[in-house]
Amino acid sequence: MADAPFSYSAYQSENSNARFTDWLAASGEPYWTAACTHPFTVAIGDDTMAEEAYARYLVQDYVFITDLASVLGYLIAMAPTMAAKSRLSAFLALLTSEENDYFLRSFEALGVPRETYQNAAQTETTQAFAGLMLASAQNTYAEGLACLLCAEWCYLSWGEREALKPRPTRFYLSEWIDLHAGPGFSGFVNWIREEMDQVGEALDAKSQDKVARTFNRMCELEVAFFDDAWKGPNQS
Numbered sequence: 001m002a003d004a005p006f007s008y009s010a011y012q013s014e015n016s017n018a019r020f021t022d023w024l025a026a027s028g029e030p031y032w033t034a035a036c037t038h039p040f041t042v043a044i045g046d047d048t049m050a051e052e053a054y055a056r057y058l059v060q061d062y063v064f065i066t067d068l069a070s071v072l073g074y075l076i077a078m079a080p081t082m083a084a085k086s087r088l089s090a091f092l093a094l095l096t097s098e099e100n101d102y103f104l105r106s107f108e109a110l111g112v113p114r115e116t117y118q119n120a121a122q123t124e125t126t127q128a129f130a131g132l133m134l135a136s137a138q139n140t141y142a143e144g145l146a147c148l149l150c151a152e153w154c155y156l157s158w159g160e161r162e163a164l165k166p167r168p169t170r171f172y173l174s175e176w177i178d179l180h181a182g183p184g185f186s187g188f189v190n191w192i193r194e195e196m197d198q199v200g201e202a203l204d205a206k207s208q209d210k211v212a213r214t215f216n217r218m219c220e221l222e223v224a225f226f227d228d229a230w231k232g233p234n235q236s
Contacts, residue, residue, distance in 0.1 A: 021149065068095065071137045103170075151222070
């Protein structure tokens with residue numbers, strides 16, 4: 001990963017009221033905006049999503065969940081306070097219950113056989129995505145938190161935007177929006193931002209740069225993940 005395009009201190013000098021997480025989003029460009037505004041996310045809210053594209057997406061997201069659960073486990077172990085451990089534990093519980101039920105019902109509606117989603121292999125993009133998150137979470141709390149922030153903040157950004165539209169008629173689209181636009185999810189993402197602000201502010205410049213480079217790479221992989229679903233893996 002290349003160095004961050006500018007330091008946090010330089011960003012602060014030009015944006016006096018900016019948060020550490022504002023700097024991370026700026027450091028994630030152009031991928032940050034591309035991920036949050038990807039045509040795939042717009043098609044969810046417009047109800048123009050092709051079933052085969054959404055099935056590709058859900059299968060890869062489902063095989064990724066096991067790794068995400070592991071990432072949360074590492075973050076829970078390294079979290080510096082009981083309050084942080086509690087927040088992360090609650091999200092892990094949601095991920096393995098309510099969200100898992102959504103996947104199973106959606107696969108049935110989309111006609112995806114059980115053996116397909118249970119035995120699916122991760123694509124190259126999904127492997128890179130999961131690998132970065134796992135390596136970062138095992139390295140430092142700050143780097144792992146930056147990965148989680150990118151993934152969840154991106155989904156909140158497009159989820160809240162698409163929630164302003166009339167809900168899609170297909171439940172698996174409308175419920176996916178609701179899962180990423182409600183007060184519970186927004187509250188969790190806002191907590192991650194506050195936690196990242198606090199943790200990031202305390203880092204030295206070299207560590208801040210590493211966190212920003214990790215966030216940038218996560219943004220790039222978010223775009224690639226949507227691209228794979230939208231167009232099919234390894235297609236232009």
